[in-house]
Amino acid sequence: MIEASAAVPPIRVVAPATGELLAEVPDEGEAGVARAVDAARSAAPGWGALPLRDRAEALKRWRDAILDDAGVVRTLVAESGKPRQEAEGIEVLYLCELIRFTIRAARKALREETRHPFLFLTKKTRLVRHPLGVVGVIGPWNFPILNNAADAVAPLLAGNAVVLKPSEVTPLTSIRLAEIWARVGNPADVFRVVTGRGATGAALVERVDGVMFTGSVATGRKVAARAGERLVPCVTELGGKSPFVVLASANLERAAEAAAWSSFVHSGQACIRTERIYVEEAVAGRFEELLVERVRALRQGPPDPPSGEGPDLGAVTFPRQLEIVERHLADALVKGARLVIGGKRRKDLAGYFFEPTLLLGATPEMAVMREETFGPLVAVMRVKSAEEALRQANASHLGLNATVFGGGAEARAFARRIESGLVIVNDALVNYIVVEAPLGGWKESGVGVRHGIEGVRQWTRTQAITVRRPLLAPVERLVAKFLAFPYDARVLAVLRRATRLLYRRGLAAKLERMPGDGRP
Numbered sequence: 001m002i003e004a005s006a007a008v009p010p011i012r013v014v015a016p017a018t019g020e021l022l023a024e025v026p027d028e029g030e031a032g033v034a035r036a037v038d039a040a041r042s043a044a045p046g047w048g049a050l051p052l053r054d055r056a057e058a059l060k061r062w063r064d065a066i067l068d069d070a071g072v073v074r075t076l077v078a079e080s081g082k083p084r085q086e087a088e089g090i091e092v093l094y095l096c097e098l099i100r101f102t103i104r105a106a107r108k109a110l111r112e113e114t115r116h117p118f119l120f121l122t123k124k125t126r127l128v129r130h131p132l133g134v135v136g137v138i139g140p141w142n143f144p145i146l147n148n149a150a151d152a153v154a155p156l157l158a159g160n161a162v163v164l165k166p167s168e169v170t171p172l173t174s175i176r177l178a179e180i181w182a183r184v185g186n187p188a189d190v191f192r193v194v195t196g197r198g199a200t201g202a203a204l205v206e207r208v209d210g211v212m213f214t215g216s217v218a219t220g221r222k223v224a225a226r227a228g229e230r231l232v233p234c235v236t237e238l239g240g241k242s243p244f245v246v247l248a249s250a251n252l253e254r255a256a257e258a259a260a261w262s263s264f265v266h267s268g269q270a271c272i273r274t275e276r277i278y279v280e281e282a283v284a285g286r287f288e289e290l291l292v293e294r295v296r297a298l299r300q301g302p303p304d305p306p307s308g309e310g311p312d313l314g315a316v317t318f319p320r321q322l323e324i325v326e327r328h329l330a331d332a333l334v335k336g337a338r339l340v341i342g343g344k345r346r347k348d349l350a351g352y353f354f355e356p357t358l359l360l361g362a363t364p365e366m367a368v369m370r371e372e373t374f375g376p377l378v379a380v381m382r383v384k385s386a387e388e389a390l391r392q393a394n395a396s397h398l399g400l401n402a403t404v405f406g407g408g409a410e411a412r413a414f415a416r417r418i419e420s421g422l423v424i425v426n427d428a429l430v431n432y433i434v435v436e437a438p439l440g441g442w443k444e445s446g447v448g449v450r451h452g453i454e455g456v457r458q459w460t461r462t463q464a465i466t467v468r469r470p471l472l473a474p475v476e477r478l479v480a481k482f483l484a485f486p487y488d489a490r491v492l493a494v495l496r497r498a499t500r501l502l503y504r505r506g507l508a509a510k511l512e513r514m515p516g517d518g519r520p
């Protein structure tokens with residue numbers, strides 16, 4: 001039962017496509033966070049002590065029930081304004097795939113290992129992975145499953161309890177997923193949702209043993225700073241300004257199709273979406289023609305029409321994005337860009353809609369090429385060469401995702417030189433769902449990763465337990481003299497000789513040799 005704090009007004013959750021009030025949820029604040037984290041902390045040891053198989057079963061039960069619950073997608077579409085095909089084809093599909101992979105990854109990530117020390121050959125060290133305890137997940141408004149509840153999957157499988165604070169703009173999907181978690185018989189306190197505004201998120205950071213944060217660079221910096229002060233691990237996945245590069249060797253049809261989709265998916269409100277396009281001059285005319293054709297064909301409207309047909313673009317979830325789009329557009333036009341499609345809010349629709357907007361003739365000093373837009377506006381800049389494309393692509397304080405279209409070897413070589421945690425060649429965006437690969441931004445796009453085996457192990461503490469190998473006890477007594485009181489000049493002399501013998505030209509030096517060492 002969620003209680004509202006008397007002093008803080010409830011949060012009004014509004015459907016961005018219609019302006020209709022969907023629900024009011026409490027801002028639970030510090031007191032709500034304390035209740036949720038305390039309950040999670042009590043539940044965590046029991047959950048962490050279960051065999052991985054049992055935790056995996058709980059996650060699968062949850063996934064199956066989510067797939068059976070028509071209300072999940074309905075809620076997600078209503079509160080985010082995104083087309084149903086994106087709700088199902090990106091968010092729900094992602095959650096299913098993530099659970100499948102993470103169960104397998106957890107087997108490897110949590111497996112105990114033995115290490116055999118080189119120096120202390122009489123000993124062996126066992127690595128044991130313990131959960132952290134309670135992990136706080138803080139999510140943004142653009143992907144109510146993918147960057148919110150889905151981020152609970154790895155910490156849960158690693159044996160932690162999770163408290164999720166979704167964005168105040170889109171909390172309803174998270175609430176529903178937590179209800180389903182409990183409804184299928186999973187321990188309710190192991191996965192809890194607290195609703196609230198920014199201060200509620202900040203209160204969560206104060207109490208948990210690890211933080212997974214997805215959101216803006218500005219908030220991520222504050223969260224990471226506080227987690228740093230508390231000395232708890234913190235993963236931040238922040239903004240992006242993803243470049244899309246079209247080399248002269250590219251398949252232009254395919255590049256234009258991918259550029260249109262990756263720029264306007266969820267009306268441009270995706271961290272890894274294409275934010276700026278660079279095309280080599282030699283093919284720019286044809287590429288722009290093809291892109292204009294595709295953007296012109298986009299259908300925009302209410303996200304879940306009774307006919308089930310379309311649209312391609314729904315609403316803008318967060319009205320502040322409309323202002324950013326307008327500011328970037330105005331700035332680009334003053335600086336000489338050409339508006340070829342779109343450019344206005346849709347007055348004919350009830351909610352927050354902005355036409356898919358395409359600019360040509362962009363230049364580097366325009367805000368649209370430098371700052372995160374995160375809305376249905378994209379700009380194309382012509383470049384003289386692949387080298388110039390690379391310089392422009394790398395001229396950013398962000399480095400989350402990048403796309404390059406071009407002939408195989410050239411595009412692959414180009415990809416390695418882009419300063420970005422994710423790069424995709426001759427396709428776009430689907431690399432987010434390659435859950436096998438660690439996903440993490442470079443530069444100010446964040447620290448740490450989600451996905452991969454790394455994405456599970458980071459929610460554990462490794463304990464290294466070193467023990468004696470019983471059969472080697474006599475040797476150990478000999479070695480122990482080096483590191484024991486009383487210190488003795490003769491022992492020191494032997495130690496010094498032994499160290500030189502071992503490392504200067506001895507066994508260790510042999511082991512350090514690299515292939516090719518010693519060749520002229």
Ligand code: NDP
Nearest residue numbers: 140141166167168197198201202215216219237238239271
């Ligand atoms: P914000 O940073 O504004 O908010 C993110 C979350 O943090 C929200 O739940 C917010 O609550 C909460 N919050 C706000 N202030 C604090 C605080 N001081 N301490 C703790 N939590 C706080 O981001 P947006 O919701 O606006 O999301 C958009 C941003 O997210 C974009 O920059 C985008 O690039 C990035 N993003 C990154 C992704 C990635 O994987 N790298 C994926 C998706 C988005 P409330 O909303 O209630 O204020």
